[in-house]
Amino acid sequence: MALVTIKLFGMLGAMAGTRDLQLELAEPAHLRDALDALEARFGPEFRQRIMRNPRALQTYLRIFVNETEVTDLDTVLQINGLPTEVSLMLLPAAEGG
Amino acid sequence: MRWGMVIDLKRCIGCYGCQLSCKAEHGTPPGVFFARVLKHEEGTYPTVSMIFLPVLCFHCEEPPCEEVCPTGATAKSEADGVVAVDADICVGCRACMMACPYGARYFNDENRHYFPNNGATPYEQMRVQRHQEGVVMKCDFCRERTAQGKEPACVANCPTVARYFGDLDDPRSQVSHLIKERGGYTLHPELGTGPSVYYLPP
């Protein structure tokens, strides 16, 4: 199993009610699997906030895997067995202007 | 030599950069503008044109202000053609203001400030001490700046590069060249004052 630390910042953290959580994912774990696990935990509405469609992330979501920005859902999360941190920050999809 | 200025009306957009960079450079009191921008409308709708006309002291070859000055405070420099007021000699009679056909002179009755109920700002405290009270004041083509090899403030600052400064006596200078090539003209030539400020057509 791959142990992945998830950090939810700003609005996502406020929505989820927590900033820090840990996921256990089957190996090999991909970003997609982590997002599936988040959906399982927080519901489909949470997924809608982060996915534009089944193939693409929302343009206003920023995801970093070990501090490197990624946009590919197939990004492998477990690297050489080292602990992995995935941080997600949802920027406002729509501001007042 | 004779310092002169060329103002390209095609380039000027009436942003007031000259009027205010002059004010900032000299710290002139309220109501005093050594450099100004006038807006002037010509024609009838819809073939109307709006002219932005920057004006300042024209440093005339035959300055009417100099002729009427009883003390010799106003004098045209033989070295560079700049018409200036020696504040130490001026008695504030204001005859020069009546004589100047271009309205380029101002009387400084007292050093007033821009926030009338609050005294001088730190900036005004520094700048206003330059100005004597009870005398006439005017543009001197930024003598302090030109002495340091800089252009006058209004010229150096113009965002549209509409103002040029140089020696009118030198046929190779940029100002002489522009006047010749672009048909530079002066305002109210019929008065025979021989302004040192030329305009290029809009």
Added chain:
Amino acid sequence: MVVAAQAPVAAEDVWIPSACSMCYGTCSILGHRVDGVLTKIEGNPESVLGKGRLCGKGISGIMTLYDPHRLNKPLRRTNPEKGIGVDPKWEEISWDEALDIVGEKLRHVRQDDPRKLFIQRTTTNTSSRTPWQVFGWAFGTPNSWVAGGGLHCGNGAHLISGIMHASWSVVPDFQYCNYAVYFGASKGHSAGHASCSNMGMAADARARGMHMVVVDPICNFAGAKATEWVPLRVGTDAAIALGMCHTLVHELRLWDSPYLKAKTNGPYLTGPDGRYLRDAATNKPLVWDTQTKSAKPFDAVEPEQMALEGVHTVSGLECPTAFERLKAHLKPLTPEWGESISTVPAATIRRLGQEFGREARIGSTIEVQGRTLPYRPVAAIAFRGAQGHKNSVYNFLAVDLLNELVGSADMVGGCLGFNPSCHGHPETGRPHYIPYADEDGLMITGIWMAPHLPYPMHEPRMPETMSLIDLYPMTMMSPLMASSDQEEMWQRFDLPYRPEVLLNFGCNSLLSVGNAETVAKTLKRIPFIISIDLFITEFSEFADIVLPDCSYMEAHDSRPNFPFIFNLPGGMGEWCWPVKQPVVEAAGERRESSELLVELADRIGIREDLNEGYNVSMRLAAPFRLERDKRYTYREICDMELKSNFGPEHGLEWFKQHGVIKWPKKPEEVYWRHFENVRVPIYWEFLIDTWEQANALAEPRGWHIPREYYSPLPSFLPCVSHEETSEQHDLYAFYYRDAIHTNSFTMENPWLDETAQLDPFSYTAAMHSEAGRRKGLKDGDWVWIESVKGRRIRGRVHLTEAIHPEGLGIAACAGHWTEAQPIAKGKGVFINDLLEVDMEHSSPANLNLDLCVKVGVTRCDGEWS
């Protein structure tokens, strides 16, 4: 006679590089400090931003810095009653006390529901953008706006510039353009983005002989410098632009076919419902391959092989290309039709179309720094004036279609977005951004001013924001934040919360949005208001706590001119990154708002979120990413950003010494469109779905979203004012930006005020001489200006030939009444007080507030005359 004192020799005499903030143009400056006193502001000649030259506003910053009416201490309201003209009875409090109160309020709201925080921030101080955005992200509120800034600026312009040019705004390529048409824009002739740089570049273009047509109801600024001024009925710009398009397409059959095939969705096939025909396997839009005579995915056919025109039979369906649909759409939109709407003679519209087409030199190329590129020296640009209406989107899009038809969009001499592509500093490759394509081949901007990208548009959804932008995805700024019908709309769409705390930075929404009465009512509904500002303003009358801010002369910022799509001049030249630093020490107890937000984040317990927000916003790269749990000052964050972008030796201290860093632009960056494989939509197919989805949400709630605003092709749609029939209300009042004032902020600057008083237009309502005669008015008369809705303002008229006979042109954003700004008080004409702020007067497409009002004008005798 008083003898001048001998000036002592100064102990300190330095010139300090920084950035102007007298408007959002943010030109680079040098502040001359002598013995601790600012004695002059000049442009910084080392910088591309203004090139050492400043407009009148920039020069006059001294008087804003030293205004004795500036705030110096935190204030607390003691009078619980709020209202226009009601004295809050301020008491001075300590910063400790103020921060305790503010921190507690914010902590409480965040625990309850972060969306209940409403942030409003001025656009004038560009440096405030990043710290305030990041604070909002970290806090978790989607509710922020720029008060009048957006509504009265570029709601449609920014959207469409983003979709069509990957940039915030557009300009003619001044260095190469030969023929520019300005629709309600002043680029290079007044305030605005890259203002002083553009002034110089536009002047060079005029001197070079660039022909400039200015379509505008008033002949001031840009109109005054035009080769030809074309006065039009206010708000009808689309009718002229579409008439010109008609001339190009139907009378001349002139368009840039290779461009339209390769760079637009013109060749995409459309089905009977108007949507793209899509490939069953890949879902990609199909085009007609002229070689195989079959429909294929757009990326499987070389552009030159695509059919641009025609109706093609695919699976038994008759499928016109998008361009064919545009052609059919333009057929009835003749110059004669344009005249009937705009009053501009059909012959003029036709001639402008012909000239535009001829001067475009379709098919020609030019060499720029060794690269052979398409040469299209024509540009049609628009800005605030054209799109400041209910028909915001189509007015702007219609203008941009001209560029698309002749292939001049982001080509040499054409209509340029400001710097949409940057390959980075040669030593670090940063910053780096390039427009890229989505699955449909359409362009997504490489960088934007906010996370809410113009394209791809999100699906309309039930509103979670006060603005209803969720439901109206084309919106950049929304009047709902201060509209008379906000509560009704929130109820209708089940907004699950109401704003509880408003955190204001430098906005004076009482003056800047619309009529003050409506705005005041919305403010009174918000239980707690904190305002960070330079002055007590009319807005402060509704604030509970007021905190004294540092002005730009007293503050730091690492990115006053970034993103480059906002403010760096377009065209060839140099990239330039300046910083902002204090020129003088902050007076009183003023604090930099960026530092204050760091302090507040700590008190609320969102330091980690804030630091991560800065990592995201500034795209900080290791090793210059912020550690999450470490406390940084904003200055330290600035230092990290500069080092992240330009290497460890180029931190904040280096920039404070040197002012700017510069490197040359490449043709591949400036004329990026030729090099990047992206397309832009001349046919906004996605609006079909957008309307259906929005309508599906709105209709069951009794709300009508008119479909004609969501057609894929632009039409002229009338403003409310165009449909008023009252005979007493015979003029279209509109406002425009004055070169000597920035919104309501500079009215208190005595140098600018004095200059504006001497200007015939700045503080008056300009009326055509004939209209004045008809009403028995003389130049300078005091008048009442009254809207159909019965709102009334007073002002002086200026009779002129330089305005459309139906227009009433009012400059700037005047109307101050507070005693706390004695210079500003009572100056100018408060046109915003005539504006209705509600859905009826907003665009059903992008919620743009309509800024023209049908008015009657009568002499105001008695006390005012």
